[in-house]
Amino acid sequence: MELGAGLMNDASERGGPAYVTGTEGAGSWGGTGRMGVAGSRRTLPHKQADSIPSRGPWVRGWKRVLSGVETTLSGLEQLWAQRKRRLPPLEPALLPSEKSLTEWPVPKLVSLFLPEFPVRPPQGQQQLKVLGFVAKGSFGTVLKVLDCGLGALLAVKVVPKVEVLQRDSLRQCKEEVSIQRQIRHPFVRGLGGSWQGQRHLFTMYKYYSTGDLHSLWAAVGCFSEASVRLFAAELALGVGYLHDLGIVHRDLKMENILLDERGHLKLTDFGLSRHLPQGERAYTICGTLQYMAPEVLRGGPYNHVADWWSLGILLFALAAGKFPLQAEKDHVAMLASVTRCNYEVPASLSQGLALLLQELLCHDPFHRLRYLYHFQAHPFFRGMAFDPELLQKQPVSFVLEARAVLPAPAEAVPFQDFDCDLICLSTHPCPA
Incomplete structure (x- = not known):
């Protein structure tokens, strides 16, 4: 199992193992066709042949099938002969050096x-x-x-x-x-x-x-609460927009957040995302270990609410300058570590930010902060307008200062x- 940004187990999205019951044509259809129609022919002895009722219903049924096949084939031959007279002559085949780029190694089909x-x-x-x-x-x-x-x-x-x-x-x-x-x-x-x-x-x-948010965080360290508030509002709008479309991101992390020329955020990398209509659940264990919600680490069921846990981990790291937990070797060890941790926020953070992190990092997804209007009414965002145009009106000064040294x-x-x-x-x- 490969961990990190590409962590995904081999179980199907329904949660159970992927079973292979055979391909269509290799079972009853293929077997019956080979044995009943195209099988090897044998001449039965006279007495054995007499023992089979020559006018039985199954014999008459096969005769009707074979006669129908013969009629169909003869009809197709006639149609093809008529079509062939109207077709233009075939063009010569391309030389090996002239073949289309799409013909190798994967056919053009x-x-x-x-x-x-x-x-x-x-x-x-x-x-x-x-x-x-x-x-x-x-x-x-x-x-x-x-x-x-x-x-x-x-x-x-x-x-x-x-x-x-x-x-x-x-x-x-x-x-x-x-x-x-x-x-x-x-x-x-x-x-x-x-x-x-x-x-x-x-x-x-x-x-x-400008690069990605993780590179900026590694260079700057912990962000001011004003910057955390701005980035949290922008990400809440972006993630809420995806959820309204029925899309769960499943790999929300700093490395997947880019910074534009004015220092504002762009959520990217949808390699693990999927359409998940409201009411449905997913079961695939995927994402990045440090950001994965406990219900994802358990193998589901989970839904869009798992993205809000990842946002909580991200904001915790931005505000505290470190992750609440270190990444473990696999999802089993990570789940045990997440279950033991109560995610105590640093005492230096304001009461509003501490409350936001506690509500995002709630182990029970049913009680986790997960709706955009919850963010808009939250004490940490008091006075913040959740309007993309207003949020982007001013450039993020400390991001532009870091950009100058690239x-x-x-x-x-x-x-x-x-x-x-x-x-x-x-x-x-x-x-x-």
């Missing part, structure tokens, strides 16, 4: 099952240049890319198709793109585009040079085709 990743010609990406790596995780690589035509910086996530097939994560990739295509919110990063190449799947986003960008590398050489690009790291 894969595009039918990946409408979220349309096939695009390599000429459409000649204006892109890779500036370097942004991040490399257990599942895919994020590159910093310059669109020379528009003069815009973009982030491109590159996922090898072979890993998608090996990990059986096709549904997860499709779900991630489907979710991001419907997102339109100031504090949530949406999708800029997606396509597939010969060996990789690509998703494109707007690039934010290193210079690396030298550009041409992005020559769909399937760039990631090994070559590793010598050009991206600072942000």
Whole structure:
């Protein structure tokens, strides 16, 4: 079991083990077809043949089936002969060097099952240049890319198709793109585009040079309560928006929160997210150990309320400068640690912030703070307007001060085709 950002157990979303009962065609349908129609023929002895009623109902039934098949085949042959006379002559096959990029190693038919990743010609990406790596995780690589035509910086996530097939994560990739295509919110990063190449799947986003919240937290340490209040309000609006769409994020953490050029937040990375309609429950153990709610660590059932626990852990770390608990080796040990801890907040925090953290880090999800109007009426947010335009009106000064000390960008590398050489690009790291 792989832990961390990609932690997910092998149980199905229904909570039990994934059982394989056989594929359609390998059971009664396939067996009956081979034995009843296409099986080997044998000549029975005369007496044995006489012992079988030649006019029995099952014999007449099979004769009707076979005669129908023969009639159908003859009819198809006639239709094909008529169609063939109207078809233009076939074009010569492409030489091996002329074959489409999508024919290897995955057949072109894969595009039918990946409408979220349309096939695009390599000429459409000649204006892109890779500036370097942004991040490399257990599942895919994020590159910093310059669109020379528009003069815009973009982030491109590159996922090898072979890993998608090996990990059986096709549904997860499709779900991630489907979710991001419907997102339109100031504090949530949406999708800029997606396509597939010969060996990789690509998703494109707007690039934010300020970096992520975790890098800022590591450099600054604990935040002031005014900054915690602003970031908490922005995240509450973003998470509440996702929940209204029936989306549970399941990996809310500082590394998955970007900072824009004015220092405001953008929630990103929907690799573990899924559509979960109101009233339904999930059972997959997934997320990042330090942020996972106790009901997730137990294997469910859980719902959208688990995201609010993760928000509580995040705000605790921002305000206190440390996590309430260290990450354990696996979810079993983490659950034991979470169960023993009562999450006492530092005495230096205000009464309003301490109350907010206690209500978010409630072990019982039914009593956990989970509705946006609860935040709006909370004492910690007294006087705070939960309006995205008003929250974004002023830049976050201390974030911009930290941005000024970022290193210079690396030298550009041409992005020559769909399937760039990631090994070559590793010598050009991206600072942000």
